[in-house]
Amino acid sequence: MSRLFTRTTDAELLREADQDPAAFGVFYRRHERAVLAFAGHLSGSAQLGADVMAETFAVAFEARDRFDPQRGAGRAWLFGIARNVLGASRRRGRVEADARQRLGMNQLILSQRQLSAFDRVIAADGEAAVREWLSSIPAPQRDAVRLRVVEEQSYASIAQQLQCSEAVVRQRVSRGLATLRDVVGGQR
Amino acid sequence: MSLWPELENDLVDAARRARPAGAPRTASRRRSARHSGVGVAGAMAGVARGALLVMPVAILIAVIAVVITAGHKHAVRRPAAAPSTLDLEGLQRVRLPTAAAQIAASEIHSQSKNLQGGPVDTRHGRVIPTPWGAGYVLSDHAHRIACVLINPWHGGWDLSGCVGPQTVSHAGGQWDLSWGVDTRHPNTGVDMVVLPAGGTLIAQRVGRSAHTITLHGGVAVTLFRHPTIFTTDINGRTRTTPVGTEFPR
Numbered sequence: 560m561s562r563l564f565t566r567t568t569d570a571e572l573l574r575e576a577d578q579d580p581a582a583f584g585v586f587y588r589r590h591e592r593a594v595l596a597f598a599g600h601l602s603g604s605a606q607l608g609a610d611v612m613a614e615t616f617a618v619a620f621e622a623r624d625r626f627d628p629q630r631g632a633g634r635a636w637l638f639g640i641a642r643n644v645l646g647a648s649r650r651r652g653r654v655e656a657d658a659r660q661r662l663g664m665n666q667l668i669l670s671q672r673q674l675s676a677f678d679r680v681i682a683a684d685g686e687a688a689v690r691e692w693l694s695s696i697p698a699p700q701r702d703a704v705r706l707r708v709v710e711e712q713s714y715a716s717i718a719q720q721l722q723c724s725e726a727v728v729r730q731r732v733s734r735g736l737a738t739l740r741d742v743v744g745g746q747r
Numbered sequence: 748m749s750l751w752p753e754l755e756n757d758l759v760d761a762a763r764r765a766r767p768a769g770a771p772r773t774a775s776r777r778r779s780a781r782h783s784g785v786g787v788a789g790a791m792a793g794v795a796r797g798a799l800l801v802m803p804v805a806i807l808i809a810v811i812a813v814v815i816t817a818g819h820k821h822a823v824r825r826p827a828a829a830p831s832t833l834d835l836e837g838l839q840r841v842r843l844p845t846a847a848a849q850i851a852a853s854e855i856h857s858q859s860k861n862l863q864g865g866p867v868d869t870r871h872g873r874v875i876p877t878p879w880g881a882g883y884v885l886s887d888h889a890h891r892i893a894c895v896l897i898n899p900w901h902g903g904w905d906l907s908g909c910v911g912p913q914t915v916s917h918a919g920g921q922w923d924l925s926w927g928v929d930t931r932h933p934n935t936g937v938d939m940v941v942l943p944a945g946g947t948l949i950a951q952r953v954g955r956s957a958h959t960i961t962l963h964g965g966v967a968v969t970l971f972r973h974p975t976i977f978t979t980d981i982n983g984r985t986r987t988t989p990v991g992t993e994f995p996r
Contacts (some may be wrong), residue, residue: 580762587755595750613754620762662761667753670854672905676750 562677569633573623583623589615590634592680593688596642597617600685601709609669610654617642617658625654630650630741631695638692642708701737812953835890838873843883847872847896847904850886854906855894879970949978955994 569589571649575582594615599608618640619626626636648654669677689709694703699721706717707728718725749755843851851869865887874882875895882897898904951957952975960969978985 576762577766579909580759580766584755584759584761587758588749591750593754612751614756616754617761620758620765640896654830664761665753666756667751669751670906673751678921 565736568628569636570626570628571625572694573619573633576620576623583620583678586633591693592684594636594637594641596684597688597692598645599681600689601645601675603644605674605681606669607648608681609655609674609677610656611641611644611648613664613667614644614648614655614658617662617664618644620662621658622650635659635692635695635739638688642739644691677695693735697737699734700738702726702733704735704739710737768826835873835884835886838884840873840877840884842873842891843870843872843885843896846905847883850904850906851883851894851896855885865889865891867894872896875968878970883966895968947980949980951978953975 569586572582572586574591576586576645591612595608595612598611598615599605602608602611615637619637622640626633630636689705693705696704700720703717706712706720707714712720714725714728719730721728848870851867851872855867855869867885867887869885872885875882875884877897877899879898879901882895885894885896886892894906896904896906948960949957950960950969957978
């Protein structure tokens with residue numbers, strides 16, 4: 560083989576996708592499991608997680624020109640997109656599909672077997688994916704963001720657990736999410 | 748192997764459609780290479796630059812079920828690229844074994860809302876050869892939907908999924924399905940490729956020579972070891988799918 564993508568960086572793959580669509584397939588494969596685990600863990604459902612993952616990669620493809628490796632790794636970028644997709648989906652009451660529609664992608668059917676396999680991936684890797692997502696922010700913010708965003712606890716409950724005021728919790732969550740958003744950059 | 752090859756393929760297709768004007772026509776380069784006698788290996792080296800990756804020692808076995816479809820949904824505009832019916836008449840139609848029929852009924856019912864076309868006959872199927880004996884292609888009356896039932900390693904019937912014209916007409920007339928990982932055979936993946944009439948499928952295991960998959964009445968089920976690259980060609984439009992490759996995290 561004349562060239563392998565094995566050592567190709569995410570940024571290179573995303574740039575290469577314009578010339579060779581297979582490059583985006585490699586990018587997808589590289590992060591598929593982690594993004595599924597992340598989205599499935601946050602959404603609490605393999606079906607939702609898969610749907611969010613599909614939209615996440617569609618958004619990532621559309622936003623590939625704006626990926627900035629200086630801001631963070633490709634996976635962190637995808638996690639940020641996935642969280643945005645999930646957040647928007649919750650607000651709308653359905654999983655976002657705008658990017659997939661713009662790209663003319665198929666409506667994919669998941670078999671029960673696939674969903675079972677996804678469930679196993681989420682159970683095995685979900686927690687690790689969330690830890691990886693939060694690894695770029697300081698510990699106090701990490702705890703606050705985890706309890707608020709991942710576990711969806713109230714600010715009052717978090718304040719009690721972390722033994723600080725609600726205002727401090729809000730500040731930590733806000734700052735933590737701002738840092739995480741910075742990794743995503745202007746993907747939307 | 749990709750957990751969700753259909754999504755991967757859909758994304759790559761989207762990338763292909765979005766490719767800016769003037770970008771290299773990788774598909775035609777692949778075709779030229781093969782036709783010039785270089786073979787798929789040469790073609791791969793030239794274009795499928797992401798296709799082959801270093802694999803762990805694990806050997807994966809994949810089943811590729813290829814359903815060659817006939818009919819041309821948009822025959823005038825793009826012959827053979829967007830079929831609307833399946834070429835199943837050449838296959839023997841039989842009553843399904845009870846266990847297979849039960850799986851088919853259950854799985855197809857759960858997918859019915861996503862399928863366009865008439866109801867699928869879950870009691871009869873067209874026989875196709877598989878490495879584990881007979882498999883079946885189920886369809887609706889008009890042959891606009893195909894669902895494939897196999898019994899891998901005689902461990903129980905599985906429905907691969909269903910394809911219909913709404914998906915076949917997309918992406919140049921082909922669509923891939925997969926079960927992903929089989930829990931009984933952790934390194935086993937299953938892919939199904941749907942091609943219109945005239946389509947061909949070539950498999951090449953890394954370091955081995957390429958070979959064309961034999962079709963039986965438009966359907967083929969074959970075992971492969973991984974990593975293997977599959978190349979489909981539909982009227983000169985080629986697509987490469989690596990199966991069983993893994994990528995470093």
